[in-house]
Amino acid sequence: MPDGQGSPDLATLLSEVNGGIGGSVTPPIVQSSLFTFDSYAEFEDRMSGHSDSALYTRVQNPTVAAFEAMMAKAEGGEAAVGFASGMAAISSALLAHLKPGDRVACVEHVYPDTYRFMERILRPFGIETDYHACADLEDDPELLKGVKVAYLESPTSVVFKALNLPKVAAHARRHGVTTMIDNSWATPVFQRPIELGIDIVIHSASKYISGHSDTVAGVVVSSKDHIARLRDLTLPLFGGKLAPFEAWLLIRGLRTLVPRMRQHQETADLFVDRLSALPFVKRVNSPSRNTVPGLGGRSGLMSVEFDDSIDVARLSDTLRHFRLGVSWGGFESLILPSRIGLAQAGDFNSMQEFGVSPQLVRLSLGLEGADDLWADMESALDKSKI
Numbered sequence: 001m002p003d004g005q006g007s008p009d010l011a012t013l014l015s016e017v018n019g020g021i022g023g024s025v026t027p028p029i030v031q032s033s034l035f036t037f038d039s040y041a042e043f044e045d046r047m048s049g050h051s052d053s054a055l056y057t058r059v060q061n062p063t064v065a066a067f068e069a070m071m072a073k074a075e076g077g078e079a080a081v082g083f084a085s086g087m088a089a090i091s092s093a094l095l096a097h098l099k100p101g102d103r104v105a106c107v108e109h110v111y112p113d114t115y116r117f118m119e120r121i122l123r124p125f126g127i128e129t130d131y132h133a134c135a136d137l138e139d140d141p142e143l144l145k146g147v148k149v150a151y152l153e154s155p156t157s158v159v160f161k162a163l164n165l166p167k168v169a170a171h172a173r174r175h176g177v178t179t180m181i182d183n184s185w186a187t188p189v190f191q192r193p194i195e196l197g198i199d200i201v202i203h204s205a206s207k208y209i210s211g212h213s214d215t216v217a218g219v220v221v222s223s224k225d226h227i228a229r230l231r232d233l234t235l236p237l238f239g240g241k242l243a244p245f246e247a248w249l250l251i252r253g254l255r256t257l258v259p260r261m262r263q264h265q266e267t268a269d270l271f272v273d274r275l276s277a278l279p280f281v282k283r284v285n286s287p288s289r290n291t292v293p294g295l296g297g298r299s300g301l302m303s304v305e306f307d308d309s310i311d312v313a314r315l316s317d318t319l320r321h322f323r324l325g326v327s328w329g330g331f332e333s334l335i336l337p338s339r340i341g342l343a344q345a346g347d348f349n350s351m352q353e354f355g356v357s358p359q360l361v362r363l364s365l366g367l368e369g370a371d372d373l374w375a376d377m378e379s380a381l382d383k384s385k386i
């Protein structure tokens with residue numbers, strides 16, 4: 001179980017050297033689209049399913065496989081499959097399990113593009129999604145009746161509400177519902193959903209898994225059977241594969257995941273304490289460890305709701321260490337005012353749909369150091385009073 005300080009087992013696991021060429025501590029980037037065979041018999045064995053050697057990089061690649069093996073171990077799953085992005089992982093996992101007429105139960109305040117996927121792709125194909133508050137998913141044992149897939153995030157995006165995963169997993173099991181969770185916020189350092197009874201774990205590896213804001217990637221971890229289904233259906237047929245170079249960058253990211261998460265947590269703890277004490281702060285959204293079973297720590301992504309005495313635009317422009325931008329989970333600190341999300345052009349804006357305050361800002365606390373970041377925030381807030 002995660003211990004809130006980063007499991008030492010996980011740190012050891014992620015720094016394991018697994019057989020690089022000539023004693024190298026990192027695996028080679030196998031930048032080849034195809035893999036050939038020495039004989040007719042070997043080729044035939046591979047094509048008839050009697051061997052699983054590499055064939056073609058759309059479906060399999062040794063560098064990608066090395067990353068997948070690390071992720072499967074880190075999340076406590078049997079197998080994993082990499083994708084070109086978090087959204088490729090999310091859409092491929094969902095479509096491998098759904099057909100027209102099926103219903104999805106989704107937690108409110110999911111990642112906005114996941115919401116758009118449900119509404120713009122699944123709904124026109126005859127797959128309906130209902131959105132539920134965390135408390136309803138936990139407390140209504142009949143809510144998941146007739147549902148095919150329960151799609152979860154804990155904590156959720158934007159407002160960071162944590163779900164009692166063992167409870168939801170138990171309801172789902174009773175109704176034969178497949179459970180999926182986006183675990184990008186907590187990472188396996190702070191939460192291992194498979195150990196809590198969830199079937200399928202998904203990551204936007206672009207965030208903490210990469211940790212360096214230089215990669216867009218995704219991964220799904222689950223049982224052998226679930227992963228085999230993805231490998232058979234949505235990986236080869238949509239073709240959203242993870243590239244070898246990206247996989248290599250992600251292995252590099254995983255090596256430092258535990259100490260990075262520890263540092264993010266130290267800064268986040270300080271920010272939650274200090275922000276909560278300010279009179280013009282209405283709410284700090286950041287679940288503390290153990291607010292729900294199995295949540296062993298707090299990452300560096302949170303949101304803060306100010307009262308009307310703070311000019312959010314001025315705050316954004318005054319901060320020196322926080323750059324304005326989307327995404328999160330890198331070394332650098334970021335601020336994302338919800339006013340900008342609310343003003344985002346186009347239909348299917350979940351921020352408008354589910355009611356987010358325009359005085360809310362999302363902060364991604366980077367690795368700069370807690371004291372420097374807090375000094376910056378304190379002085380910028382001082383200059384942003386209306």
Ligand SMILES: *Cc1c(COP(=O)(O)O)cnc(C)c1O
Pocket residue numbers: 085086087088111157182184185203204205206207216217218327
């Ligand atoms: C960024 C993000 C995604 C999408 O991941 P990409 O790698 O950008 O496709 C999914 N879920 C959450 C919670 C995210 O923050």
